Amino acid sequence: MRNLSMLTNPYNDDKDFDGCSIFGMMNVEGKRFSSRDPIKAIANMHERGNGLGGGIAVYGIYPQFENYYAFHIMYLSRDAKEKTDRTLATSFNIIYDEEMQTRPAKVIDPPMVWRYFVQPRKRRLGKMTADDYVTEKVMQINTETGKAFVFSSGKNMGVFKGVGYPEDVADFFCLEDYWGYLWTVHGRFPTNTPGWWGGAHPFNILDWTVVHNGELSSYGINRRFLEMHGYKCTMQTDTEVLAYAVDLLMRRQKLPIEIVTKVLAAPLWSEIDNMEPKQQQAYRAIRQTYGSLLMNGPFSIIVAHHGEMIGLTDRIKLRPLVAGTKGDFLYMSSEESAIRLVSPTLDKFWALRGGEPVVGKLRNPHKTTSLEEN
Amino acid sequence: MLKEEKRFVEIDSKYVPRVKVKDRVWKIDAEGMYYKDLNSLLRDMCNKGAEKILIRNVCGQRYIGTDLNAEVEIDIHGTPGNDMGAFMSGPLITVHGNAQDGCGNTMNDGKIVVHGQAGDLTGHSMRGGQIFVRDDVGYRVGIHMKEYKRKIPDIVIGGAAGDFLAEYMAGGVVVVLGLTLGECERCKARFVGTGMHGGVIYERGDILEVGKGTKLMKVGKRDMQVIERLVKEYCERFSADYEIIMNAKFHKIVPVSKRPYSKLYSN
């Protein structure tokens, strides 16, 4: 089995090192809106990136296919596509597939990008849940040829990313044609994986996405802990580790976000020692059990999945993240100016405290509509 | 001849129509303008003797006020970008809105007045001049502030502060008024003044949890003079009620030692 390490980490560094800008925007009524505002906002933080990575995650874009997993796959060769198509055909019912709509833009060496709407083949599923099955197949495709990479695999959502400034990546993917109720966007400043499209953020598995700013000093052990739980860290990025940690804790171990943030950005012992005994016990247990998932070092992240957008910074806040609300909209951003550009007035504006999350939830998780429909 | 030809950022001619002078006030519409162009314009105006500059539609442009060694008044409408007034020496910047991270970074002289909040690292390594923030400030504000003889910087925070306020503080004055806090509410800031070895923090009421190496003291007559002077200016700038603010008990936080780490090493 080959893997992507030649692409994800051409110099065999310990991991990928990068810095970034992040932006998230959500309509808590589930009303869908266009890419205009999120792209305008991230473009305003141009200085935080270096044009070698940009990406967008958007939720609610495929209402007509909402029951099928939407795969976005990048191919570096025709052979890889043929081989991957065979894998897909044997594992899934392919409902619809097409080459993704793109246009020439200021991006560097675009690969071939293809979109599939798929449904796991029942007979192959066995006792596995559909989500676990899809996760396994995504990992299989990503390691099979070394030239095919699934960069989006959730239902009714999609990730679009590549090498260029995020506004140029949006231009490349013609994102003005997409409408969603939750957008997260990322501008990247990589130092050691400059030309790899898959290295851009958001990082995705199923409908979970993570955009991330910072560098985890604890990456080495975070990764080994997740590998013990069956994850394959093929990307060698901090972001991948964050995404898997969230997947493990929230999806597989069913912990609520409030507790998950206490794992990732655990309170200091000096704080725990001052808690009342029961809380002390609980927090002590969290740190004892999940010590290897403490994300140590600077990070600010926006994690999203259907119906929820979560912002979090490390416990001593080494990376910026601010939030604001206006009507039904929740904004999160590395810099306030990006929010003000799309919403000059806000009902509420605040800077996140270290280790304390901001969680935006849909008021009615089952209802999403387009703003233009209203 | 050791230095090669100097390089300056040239002002793009397309920005010329964005500048208007009226009643000796220079006005710039900064909408969508790249920071290098904006700062270049500001330099140019200062060279031409501008005394008052008004910038509208500022949204994220960095380093405003850097490299303007002139006593110019700059009014900013919008949200200026990071490092506003970094290494600044001279100007008075008034922000009608919030300031982002790093405002007044390593500032040398001049004044920054923020009608709103200011982000992390406000006044980082500041060595002179004054910063007034009407509302809250972020993490690590005033860390490693310094003073030398009569060059003593001030930071006045109307609201609450974040963690690591005045960490490594070596000089200067930080005042925290806590006006945005509810009754009996305290700042959530942790590690206030850790490593502090000079300067003083004044708190209005008992709102700060002091860190290691600092001690809480009663304010004396001289302290009150400093507090009164700064609060007076705060009230004038933000139209706040002086009597109400002063009708509270102030405390001062000072370092235990000028040499906090003298016993750390064995020789």
Next chain:
Amino acid sequence: MKTNLLPEFLVERDERRCIRCKVCVNQCTYETHSYDEEDDVICSKDENCVNCQRCVTFCPTHAITIRKNPNVNTENANWTVAAIRDLKKQAETGGVLLTGMGCDKPNLTYWDRLLLNASQVTNPSIDPLREPMEIRTYLGAKPDELEMEMENGSILLKTKLAPQLRLNTPILFSAMSYGAISLNVHEALARAATKCGTYFNTGEGGLDKRLYKYGDHAIVQVASGRFGVHPDYLNAGAAVEIKIGQGAKPGIGGHLPGEKVTPDVARTRMIPTGTDALSPAPQHDIYSIEDLRQLIYALKEATNYTKSISVKIAAVHNSAAIASGMVRAGADIIALDGVRGSTGAAPKIIRDNVGIPIELVIAQVDQRLRAEGIRNKASIIAAGGIRSSGDVIKAIALGADAVYIGTAALVAVGCTVCQRCYTGKCPWGIATNDPWIAKRVNSDIATERLVNLLRGWSLEIKDMMGGMGINAIESLRGNRLALRGVGLTDTELKILGVKMAGA
């Protein structure tokens, strides 16, 4: 507590030679020697001696010999004399052990396992004394290509180059701050750099107003403490260096102890006299690569794009990736400081255990920047244990543009590398601010000694280049075919990008 520590050195005085002139008594700043008038004899407290060789050098009759104390524990490869000494010291004080200068452990030097080439038969060697031999170097970002036109037979250059530093010899004086070293030494470095057409680095302690006249030959440093950083300072230098790390103590800050903060140092650093000058471990406005970009451009704005911006890091595991990020963040020069780099004071445990050798990092960074097609966008200065012109030329062949020297320069001034800089009592008047001791360095003489050193090294560099048939240093820069390795593993050779000698 009674100390269990035995004196490290023993002072032996030949009574037949001693003329009781008391030079040793006056010269020792550690109060090792004292004169007993009653008995007309000079006594020594061995436990105070640090073997700085000051008394030995100045004794007119060569009556003094300093010996290593032979009373040591039973020989043990693990529990060495030094290890046991350190343990005892800590048991008695409970503190962090300090040291000065660079790592003194063996096995970390690759220079000695790299050998240079020379021309024989197929191409001629050149005689540098009589034929042109160019070692002038320009540091700064170079463009990808030049836009030029011919106009009436002359070339019209249309591309504007970034600011460049001109070096008449590819050797600069490394960052040493005023406060860590005395003003006289700072001045000597400044004057020698000016005379030789190169640069000295102010270090992080600011620049004394009296030395501003040498600003054209200064690289002014901006470090985490931001001492003495203001617009005049930034504009006084020829370039600005952001100090992220130092080879002797990667990842940690520093304290200039209060007793070294004299009124003059206080004025330059702009802090009150007698307070500890604390340099935080990180620059608190740089927690990520995009923050570095923010500070680089803040400094470019503050100097109106007229100065090169250098960024100095300690050589660490991922230096190549970091360097690539630094270049993309806008650094015009990147300075790399290896594990053997020196310091005025650092915890011994950090100095001897953190960081990696400079040779490997020069090779890796140069290679990475080339692989990514951005090597031209920044110059590389290598630092950390450059002892001779041989080391300089090997660093350049591996891929550096120039080198910083610190210890070598101080030795030229008088330093004997006794590793006690942190005490502030340097008997040679270098690492001290005690006015009585500091005046032992005469800045005229120190300047002359430094100029001599650079002259000697430059001549040697030219000799070696001539031997290789190369008459311009740019033909040697990154030319690893000029090097061969001995006693290195395949992996080491691969990382260094050189072949085994004989291959």
